[in-house]
Amino acid sequence: MNVEDLQLTPHPRTADLLAWAAEAGLPPVPEEAVRTVLTLLEFGDAQLHDGFPELTSPVVEQLLYERMYLYVQPAEQPEAYGAAVRLLIDHQRAARRLNAKRWERLHEEAEWQGELLCGLLRQPHLVTWPRLYTLLLRADGVDTADPAAVRAWLDAFRELPETERLAAFGALEEGGGPDGLGVLDWVGGDGGWGPTRVISVGMATDGARALLEQWLMRRSYRNLAGLNALGLPMPDELSGDYAEFEAAVVREALRLCGEWTVPGLPELLLEYPELAPEPGPEEIDAYLAAQEAAEQEQEQEQEQETE
Structure with a gap:
């Protein structure tokens, strides 16, 4: 199967944008950040010009x-x-696609939204399993470019008691014990690293991956629509049974998640379900019911305080 035929893999114009920035004398921006931004924008609602x-x-x-x-x-x-x-935004302005007023407003919005993102990346209740284990691997000094080293670390981590694994998550937080690393903020009121937060991380992981798969499918369908207009045949994976196409989408989603964290890590974590559990329907229902009950209890307490 030729993934390129399905047009799943994004090909952002990272090098072109960086070359333009260098020629324009603008401050350098890390290539990884530019590539990630362009890729995710391609999956979103932005129009391409x-x-x-x-x-x-x-x-x-x-x-x-x-x-x-x-x-x-x-x-x-x-x-x-x-x-x-x-x-x-600067490139869009240089291409005369923005007037000065809109350019200034977008610049301001991108600046404060970027600051908000830095805060969101520190919230422990917003992490996914690939993000969380990326932090742990880096904290332990693992060579994340070496798949064998990553697997060996996961094997060793799996041998730890669950309480020690949860403690390792907590140690990533600011004030998370005497050796707290502070790469995540401490958040109180949700019981910390226990069953509730583990379910939350699993739900976030499953939801993020499913969303990415939807974007990939939509991108493929959109890009291949021109084949029909030209009277050309669709790739075999889209001409009958969609199983191969869906499998290709899953693989590409996992690859991209690894590109944005540690290459190969999302695929590896699927082999370690005890380390990165993703809850089933019954667990999700129980979690949501518990959350709703907790919110109702909190509302009742607030009402009693105001009486």
Whole structure:
């Protein structure tokens, strides 16, 4: 099967944007951040002009506030994502696709939305399993470019009692014990790293991956629509049984999730369900019921305090 025939894999114009920025004398922005921003924008609602996504206020908010924290775990400089968006805004202005007033407004929005993203990336209740284990691997000094080293670390981590594994998650938080690393903020009121938060992380992981798979399918259908218009045949994977197409979508989604965290890690975690559990329907229903009960109890307490 030729994945390129399905047109699943994004090909953002990262090098072109960086070359333009260098020629224009603009401050450098990390390539990884630019590539990630362009890729996620391609999956969103942005219109493309000459191969570059066109930014609007809703598109900037959707990217920086609603989507990026689901997937990325930068090794450093999380503010680079906001800088990459501002670079694209500058390019859009240079291409005369923005007037001065809209350029200034978008710049301001991208700056503060980028700052919000830095905060979102520190929230422990918003992480996914690939993001969380990326933090642990880096904290332990594992060579994340070596798949064998990553697997060996996962094997060793699996041998730890569950209480020690949960304690390792907690140690990533600010004030998480005497050796707290502070790469995540401490959040009180939800019981910390226990069954409830584990279910929440599993739900977030499953939801983020499913959303990415939907974007990939939509991208493939949109890009291949032109084949019908030209009277050309669709790829075999789309001409009958969709099982191969769906499998290709899953693989590409996992690959992208690894590109934004640790390459190969999302696929590996599927082999370690005890380390990265994703809840079933019954567990989700019980979790939602417990959350609703907790909210009702909190509302009742607030009402009693005001009486």
